[in-house]
Amino acid sequence: MIVKEKFDLLKNVDNILRMAPSTISRYTVDNGPRRVFVMIELMKNRISHYTKDKVFNKLTNLNERKYLHVVNMPNYPLPITYNIPTESMVINVSPFGVEDIETTKPGTFNLYALMVYGLVFSELISGKVKITDKYSEVISGYLLSVLIRLFGKQYGLLGSFSTEIPKMKFLTNLYVLTGFFGKTGPAAYRKASTASAFNYKDIESDLKKYNFENISDFIQSLSDFGVMPNINKHVFAAKLLRFFGLNVMPAFEDCSRFIATIATSDIKGSNVISTYLSKYNEREFSKILEISKVIFKRR
Numbered sequence: 001m002i003v004k005e006k007f008d009l010l011k012n013v014d015n016i017l018r019m020a021p022s023t024i025s026r027y028t029v030d031n032g033p034r035r036v037f038v039m040i041e042l043m044k045n046r047i048s049h050y051t052k053d054k055v056f057n058k059l060t061n062l063n064e065r066k067y068l069h070v071v072n073m074p075n076y077p078l079p080i081t082y083n084i085p086t087e088s089m090v091i092n093v094s095p096f097g098v099e100d101i102e103t104t105k106p107g108t109f110n111l112y113a114l115m116v117y118g119l120v121f122s123e124l125i126s127g128k129v130k131i132t133d134k135y136s137e138v139i140s141g142y143l144l145s146v147l148i149r150l151f152g153k154q155y156g157l158l159g160s161f162s163t164e165i166p167k168m169k170f171l172t173n174l175y176v177l178t179g180f181f182g183k184t185g186p187a188a189y190r191k192a193s194t195a196s197a198f199n200y201k202d203i204e205s206d207l208k209k210y211n212f213e214n215i216s217d218f219i220q221s222l223s224d225f226g227v228m229p230n231i232n233k234h235v236f237a238a239k240l241l242r243f244f245g246l247n248v249m250p251a252f253e254d255c256s257r258f259i260a261t262i263a264t265s266d267i268k269g270s271n272v273i274s275t276y277l278s279k280y281n282e283r284e285f286s287k288i289l290e291i292s293k294v295i296f297k298r299r
Contacts, residue, residue, distance in 0.1 A: 001124070001130065001131045001132070001180065001181055001182075001255050001256070002179065002180055002181060002182045002213065002254075002255065003015065003016065003125060003254065003255075003256060004179075004253050004254040004257075007249070007250055007253050007254070008214060008215050008216045008233065008253065009215060009233065009236070009237040009240065009249050009250075009252065009253060010077065010237075010246075010249060010250065013076070013077060013078065014076075014081075015081070015250065015253075015254055015257070016081055016082045016083070016084060016125060017076075017081055017082065017083040017084065017090060018083070018084050018085060019083055019085060019086075020085055021085065021086055024069055024071065024083055024086065024090070027071035027072055027073045028069065028070065028071055029070045029071060029072055029093060029099075029100055029101060030100075032068075032069070032070025032071070032091070032101065033059070033065045033066075033068045033069075033070055034065075035070070035101045036059065036068070036070060036091065036101065036111050036115070037059040037060065037065070039101070039108045039111055040055070040056075040059060040108060040111055040112050040115070041059075042108065043108050043109075043112075044056070047112070049266070049267065050293055050296055051115075051116045051119070051263070051267075051296050053296070054119060054295075054296045054298075055112065055115045055116060055119065058115065058119060059115070066088075067086070067087060067088040067089065067122075068088060068089055068090075068091070068118075069083060069086065069088050069089070069090045069091070070090075070091045070093065070101065071090055071091070071092050071093070071094075072092070072093050072094050072098075072099045072100065073092045073094055074094045076092055076094065077095060077246060078092065078095065078246070078247065078250065079091065079092050079093075079094075079095045079096065079106070079114060079247065079272060080092065080114050080117045080118050080121065080260075080272075081121075082118075082121055082122050082125045082126075087126065088122075089118035089119065089121065089122045090118075091111070091114050091115075091118065093105075093106055095246075095247075096110070107270075109267070109268075109269035109270040110270050110271065110272050112267060112270065113264050113267040113270035113272040113273065114264075114272060116260075116263055116264050116267055117260045117261070117263065117264040117272065117273070118260075119295065119296070120256075120259055120260040120263045120264075120292050120295055121256050121257065121260040123295045123298070124255070124256035124259060124260070124295075125256050128298070129294065129295050129298065131255060131256075131259065131291065132181070133177060133180075133181040133183055133191075135288075135291060136173065136176045136177050136180065136181055136183075136191070136195075137173065137195045138284050138287045138288060139176050139180065139255070139258065139284075139288065140169070140172050140173040140175075140176045140177075140195065141281060141284045142262075142280065142281045142284035142285060142288060143172055143176065143252070144168065144169055144172045145280045145281035145284065146280045146281075147168070147172065148165075148168075149280055150239050150240075150243060151228055151231070151239070154228075155227070155228045155229070155231075157227075157228075164226065164227045166196055166197060166198040167196075167198055167225060167226075167227055168222065168227045169195070169196035169197075169198060170192050170193060170195075170196040170198035170200060171192075171218065171221050171222060171225065171227065172196075172218075173191070173192035173195045173196050174188055174189065174192040174207075174212050175212050175215070175218040177191060177192055177212075178212035178213050179212055179213050179214070179215065179218065179253070180254075180255035180258070181255070182213075184212075184213075188212075189204065189207065203225060206224075206225075207221075215233075215252060215253050216233050219231060219232065219233050219236050220232075220233075237249070240252065244274060244277075245274070247261075247272055247273055248261055248273060248274065248277075258288075259288065259291055259292055260292075261273055261277070262277065262285065262288045262289055262292065263289065263292035263295075265277040265278065266278070266289060
């Protein structure tokens with residue numbers, strides 16, 4: 001699994017942080033982890049979700065809670081990340097328009113959702129849980145459904161008989177294999193071809209022009225190969241932002257963010273991640289959700 005350093009669609013925002021303890025402490029919200037615990041504890045009896053035990057273990061066990069930073073970092077646009085030097089998940093309150101944990105902001109359900117996202121993200125980033133490319137086809141299937149729903153009408157991709165769907169499926173599988181799992185070259189082409197039932201031989205020489213580790217090249221390939229003529233990164237990003245909001249956009253570039261996003265979208269009552277994500281492809285969504293369940297079964 002590949003961990004992206006920066007997000008192209010977010011103008012090179014860092015995926016993860018590399019701040020020394022003395023540096024990140026400058027942004028720390030006073031007694032933040034304890035206050036997150038107190039707020040979430042108040043609704044404990046209202047939570048019935050597979051994530052509950054691990055979330056409360058993280059918050060009630062002081063040895064675990066020390067690996068949680070709560071910060072006010074105005075220059076960082078995302079509400080959750082991971083800091084490598086301290087091996088800690090990081091909740092950032094700034095995107096909620098506050099400098100501290102207030103009664104209504106970020107909000108109890110949002111804090112719970114951030115804990116879920118942070119736990120999934122941390123376990124994957126740290127390598128405690130490993131995701132292999134055996135999941136690439138499921139992830140690709142879900143992303144393909146999203147792209148068709150968002151762009152299908154504009155580019156004539158609606159309907160299972162659209163002539164460009166197999167090619168689009170191939171390119172999406174290739175992007176996931178390379179960008180999420182680091183698989184490149186002919187082996188990746190063959191695996192993407194098998195998953196999509198698309199014969200890539202006619203475009204094989206042109207495929208070498210693109211770095212499919214990078215979403216910008218993936219988007220460019222959709223344009224150049226005639227799937228979405230004249231689509232560009234800016235149009236693509238604007239559509240994602242309009243439909244999903246900023247917090248979902250990293251899921252299109254990083255595998256750990258993708259799994260964490262799917263897990264968090266299953267949390268009702270939160271607006272961190274849209275709970276509508278399951279509707280784009282309920283079958284593949286459920287399969288991806290099972291990956292996160294493995295994380296929450298770990299001791």
